[in-house]
Amino acid sequence: MIIINPIAWVALFVAHIVSTATLRCRVERGDKNRTFVNCCRLHLTSLPALDFYDATSLDFSFNSLSLLHGSSFSRLTQLLHLDVSHNDLQTLVQQSFQGLQELRSLDLSSNNLNALPSLIFVDVTNLELLKLDHNNLKTLEKDVFQGLTHLRHLDLGHNYLQVLHNDTFSHLPHLTWLGIGSNLLEKLEAGAMTGLNNLINLDLSHNQLSLISSVFPPRVFASLGKLQVLRLEQNDDSQMGEYPENVFNNLVSLTSLTIDTFVEVHFGQDFAALRNIHTLDLSENCKFGHLANNSLEGFKNSSLTFLHFQGCPLNDIELCAFCELPSLKWLWLISHHWLTPNKVLESLYGLQFQNMSEILLSYVGDHLPFLHVIDSHSARFLRNICVSRVSMVNSALQRLAGNAVTVRNTPFMNCIEHVDLSQNSLEGDISTFFKLINSKGPLRTLSLQDQWKFSIGEAQCLASEDFNCKKHLVNSFNHLSTYVFNTPPNLTYLNISSLFPHVNPLPANVTFPSATKLEALDMSYLGMANCYFTWYGLENVKTLGLNGNYCYNISETMFDFMDSLKQLGLSNLGISPDFFLSRGWRLFQNLDRLETLDLSRNNLRFADPEMLRAQTRLNKLDFSYNRFQTVPVNVENNCDLKVLDLSHNFLTTLTSSEQSALDSLAGRHTFSLKLLGNPLECACYNLDMVEWLWHTSVLLDGEGREANYTCTTESGEITSTERVMAHWMRHWRRCLGCQIFGIALSAFLLQILSIVVVFVTARSWTQLCYAWKAVRRHRLPRRQHFRRDAYVVYSDAERDVILACVTLREVLEEQYSVRLLLRDRDDLPGSVRAENIVQHIDNSWKVLLLVTREFSKDEWACGFTVQQAQRSITDTMPDRVIVVFLEEPRVLPAMPSLQLLLRMVPESNILHVHGDTPPQHTA
Template sequence: MTSTALRALCRVTVPAISILVFIVSSASTKCMYHEVSGKGIHAQCSHRRLTRLSQSWPDHVLSLDASYNNLTNLQGLNNPYLSQLRSLNLSHNSITTVPNDAFQHVPQLEELDLSDNILNLTHNAFRGLLHLTRLVLRHTGLNELPDMLLSRLPQLVTLDLGQNFLSVVPSSVLHSVPLLTSLDLRNNSLVTMTNHSLTKLRQLQKLSLQNNQLFRLEREAFSGLSQLLELDLSNNNLRLDHFAYPPGVFSPLVALQSLYMNNNDERIEGSYPENVLELRSLKNLSIDAFYDAQFGPAFSMLSNLTALTTGSYCHMWHLRNETFSAFKNSSLESLAIKCYLISIETCAFCFFPHLKNLELGLGGHMTTGAVLLSLYGLQNQSMSRIVIQNTKAGPTVLDDSNTKYLNNICLNELVIINGMVVGVSGNSMHTNSQLDICLKHLELSMNSIRSASKSFLIKLFVVLFRNILTIKFRDQFVFPSHRIGDTVRADPVDSETHYDPVGPNAVVHFSFPPSLNVFDLSGGLLRFGLLPRYLDFPSSGNLTTVDVSYIGISNCMTTVTGLTAIRSLDLSGNYCSYFDENIFRYMPTLRRLGLSNLRLDQDFIMENGTRLLGTLGLLEHLDMSANDLHRLPSDMLRAQPGLQSLMLQGNRFQELPTDLSLQTHLSVLDLSNNMLPTLLPHERRLFDTLAKNHTLQLRLRNNPLSCTCSGLDFVRWLALTVIPLVGLLLQLLGLVLTFVISRNWTYVRYAWRVLRHLQLPKRLDFRKDVLLGHADADLELAMRVRDCLRDEQGVRVLLPYEEILPGDIWTEKILQLVDDSWKILLLVTRELLQDRWAGFLVNHAQRSISDIMPDRVIVVFMEQPAHLAQGPPDHPARVSMERLLRMVPERNVFHVHRDIPPNHPVWDRLTQLIQQQ
């Protein structure tokens, strides 16, 4: 469309539907091309809203990624420029039919991904793919496979049939690909593994059967699988008895090394079946555990076992001295116990002379001190890692009485998380002990270290652990009683607890161990106080990463010396409106700098911003988001030509705030949540220039982009640019709504009802996958849920306390956070139902449910109904929750325990609900 035609839109009344269709279809459909090792071209066409593949291609395209588009068929594969394709990804489209000989024009294809399409496959759909080695048909709606589907794929070695509706193993189809080495049947509807189901797959090495409905394995189910190395049976209904596991069922698996049987048997009491675990090659075993479990003689045959994990269905309450006696002749190196233990006897671990890794994820019924005393049997051993989590039966002060055995272990890494450690005494860690000499990594995150112990604890770690590489001391749950839930930044120090250096020009020397690489003191809203005027770190030549974000530093007017090797520094979330202009002067190696959420003073930045960063010539990543800035010095980044990412979201910029013409390596620029009405011509030219040599990701979400006649060149640029404009589809729609609505409101309303079924919102259109809604008093619980979803499942989690700034209007910010999130997960506790703000949050969650997004809200009850029933019945939050539950589908309602371990299958189910379209 020409500029003349675009300008004409402002002079005439245009039907609303035509304008909306123009905007939806005008997003860039151009692919990006990259050379692959000088042999050919990789075409990156993902997220381009393609409706067909018939377009111009360069010569020698070897791989094509056309995932996340709107393709409905396979037309276009007959293009001669695609004849040499080796890899083709068509996942997450709307393809419904794969006709006979659909891929005859790409005979060299080696990898094909058709996942996340609802497919109707014909017998000869893959005929001609003689070189295909990997085929992905995950989540394609299959309930059976055509008989001859795989018969003409002689080289196939990897097949993924996960997340379908298969109720039986398609044996006749699978037996036609005898070279198969990996078969994925997870998340189907299998109920029984029948005899000889896979007997002809003699090369099979990996078999995934998790998350089915299996309740029985027939005796010859695995016959012929003598090369199988890994078998995953987790998350089924296989009880640990001879009905589910007939004697000898695993006998053919002579090479099996990894067996996952966990999350099957929910029974509290039971016994392990004999004559089943005759697997002398087995190295890794994951299994459920009964109350007062005794691992009997069946386990003594596992002489090569190196790793044992108890599943989420672990009902052991006691670890007795004889619990693991069957493993005394094993070579066990890794033991992970994730149970609600109430006691561990002194010699419970005495049968593990080769143990290297011990993980105790407990359910809150033991103290950290009691668990440390159970390490008696590990004394004088060399170990790699000990992890102790969720020991919250009572507060623990680490002292000589509970660390006496720990001091006698040559341990590389010690992690105590969420253990209610409230302090450390001076005699807890012995100088020249085995622990002192060997310890390299220490983490005491998510504890409750008292304010009076913090500085002493830091000094203690500095004096001890001469070879320490990493110290992490994050998220200490110690909050002032007056803390308000809508405050992100750490509370400022008061007159009784602040650190006051001697004299206004005092020089404070802080000597880290010379070996230290990483020091992380972030989070937890500590009250650190003032920094001294001069802060020196002698002997810190190996320190590369320092994170002191959100710890209550109340003034950054300091000169820092000694950090000559530092590469990453995060000061975010403190009270540092002003900086000494020399604070970064002696950090020439700095690559990553976090200055977000500091409320930087506007005048200070304009006057000193360029000098502040002037010595950081190697800086690659800079975060100045959430500072309420209106402007930046035009030459502020002149000394950073190698800058790769610049995060400026959450400010008040009305135009590009600084010159980026020198930043030729810039790959990410985030200007979301600012005040940009448009991009000026010189800014658009700059972005196009930066995108010529590499991919530039430009984030403009939640800016007041407006449509005026003078801004139509900007609209045209948005349609034609090759720059990925992350999450901008709804912004594009908003560009024309002003004059469209004013002319034809009724027509727009009904036209949009039609159009929304053509362009439904997708998860990746939103800034985050899920917003966690919780009571202010449940912040610790919400942070644990965040960590489980984010760190273990890869979910993009939005936590309100990390986003809402002091001075923000809480209600307006919550509305924005809901709009930024694909799903809303409410953590329902007694505190939530009595929280003064929860009623508003629940009400808005209810309003966010629509016929387009009926599964928008997920409700997780974290307490028993009797506890939730306490409190006034007419509280606004309780009334709102009752209304909400009438609209939330039953599949979106969960009841879980507050202390549910990170590996419980409920996290997988929650993740699936959050991410599903």
């Protein structure tokens, strides 16, 4: 008997795991004899046998490796890239990378390395990229990077380094990128940057480096003559202070500086040497509230083009704060909640007659307890700047005066290309906007959307330059004029969504004669009360948004001249639920380039399945938040469809043909179907749909696990498709049993019925034959055999005459085309009434009696007419008479003739109408 030590069992088990893991590593062959070995996410605790001798890239990331043994990679002489990130390495032993002379990149990030031994990288002398970020490094030995003479990129971010000692990087002469951000650095020794003569990018952000001389010794950056990008933000939290001297004056090649500020900011002569600087970013840790005329004087001789302030507690900018920045192109002032936009505009004094690219004012003054008015005085300096883009987003603007910026032949109007005034509170005069839109300048984009309020009373004339000429537009729905909308010839984007609370309706035709370059037009949420108009001149528009308007009546020719349209938004329009059933095809027939169509939130119930057959390029279709019970369109016509949104409708199942069509789309390309929010059923009749949801290649939007939807069983139990699939056999057997029982019961009942039919037929054969012959001899009367559909019998009382000749006639004849015979309208004067009654009953398919209290007192109506109606009832027409009680029968006087008639009239033909007396009609 052989006894195996438990330790041996463990060894065998580990060996099995290692060998299995080796087999699970994916090997891919690339071009130029490159071999990629991927052992990522295999839960490895130690390195497997590395027999991939020709591997050029090896990935062991996201495992649980705790140690790299010496000579582990010695045979991988062709390896160029090694990734051991996101493991549990705590230390590195000498010769861990022996044999990797050709290695170019090494990733050791996101481990638990506490220290790096001296000379640890001497075997990878050709290394160009080294990542050591997200570890636990607290200090660096002076010779830890010795031998890395070719290293260009070194990342030490997110560690616990406290001091950078002298000559730490002296062995890295070719290093160009050094990241030491997010550490605990408190000091730089005087020679910390020695040897980094070719460094271009240095990241020292998110440390504890106070901007004082004891932390930044003079000339600490003396060797960084080629440095272009320096990040020092999120270091100094001090409120008061000054920038240290002789620290930045050696950075003659610096182009971008991100740095903290103090309450009183002043960039003095120490920054005058930064003549090549392009970007000054003070947005990360901005603390100053006052920008003085001399705050930026250190950059007066520089080429500073981009100035970024964000989140500063700014409340004042002096008039000449930007006077010393002749090269400034981009001025960004973001999230200065207590600074008025007028103050910012006045500070543009020093930028007059300069050429600028962008002035961005976003979230400026939005916390102040009042709204802001931009008038001609406050915008006088802006008019003299040749700027390409101006943005004043969410800055609590109440009004932009008509002559604020739209003075002709000013540098602003001659240069402005992009204007964004969205998310403000603009109200009142909108002449400035239309002057911009109707200008002949170079304007390319204009965004005015999402205004918090707007008083249409200040501008009743939406689509005209004369704001007092078309007040009738607000109430008129039959305006047939054509409005000519002159736009700048270069305009490509116009967004006026949510600009007005209501715009009742536009003219019947809207023409854009100069919009040859307009590609995007958004008129969503304008409150338009009618969309019965046609667009002209928008042949090149590719994106159109009409969402959120009240377009209950859409012209079928609306898009006839927009054949370049690719994205169309028709969401939440209040369209008739059946609109697209009869007019959908005509509306979309010319949009053969359409790629995205949004018809969500329209309460639609039906649609023409073929209405989108011309849209062969359609790739996204949104029918969400409607009332469809089936897939509304035939998706087989749209072979390029990639997204179909049917969420939040009334779908209970998907038919087999719909499943096949959706599978066909998924077989061509990636296809997504959204079904959440539908009352799906998990009943027996659609178990195939549940199974399809689980196995289809269509991408679904299920809850939790993909393809899991809430559904209801036959008994009303709420379950999920996942639970149904988990107990599939049980559901299948139950449904199969019900089907077999139903078939057996049907067969049994059919057998009983056959016996009864045979028995009755055998006993009454003669009677059946005679009955059949009688039916064949007597042809049953039909509606088309009579001249009129119904003869209406009523009393001579005025109320009954109005009820019959006005109310009933309007409803039945005008709305339902029922041919009525009314004695007050159709009888000739002087004719015999008794003969007319008999003739009218014989010529009418039905006899309609309107019974009221006055009817019982009328001898002709309640006497003779009722008797003739009784006579008209025959075996072939037993339901010829219809009696309508307009009052409670038990309160009416006794009518013997009517009681006799009621015994012969079927119960379904006796109606009781309760309610108030019908309204009186006047001629």
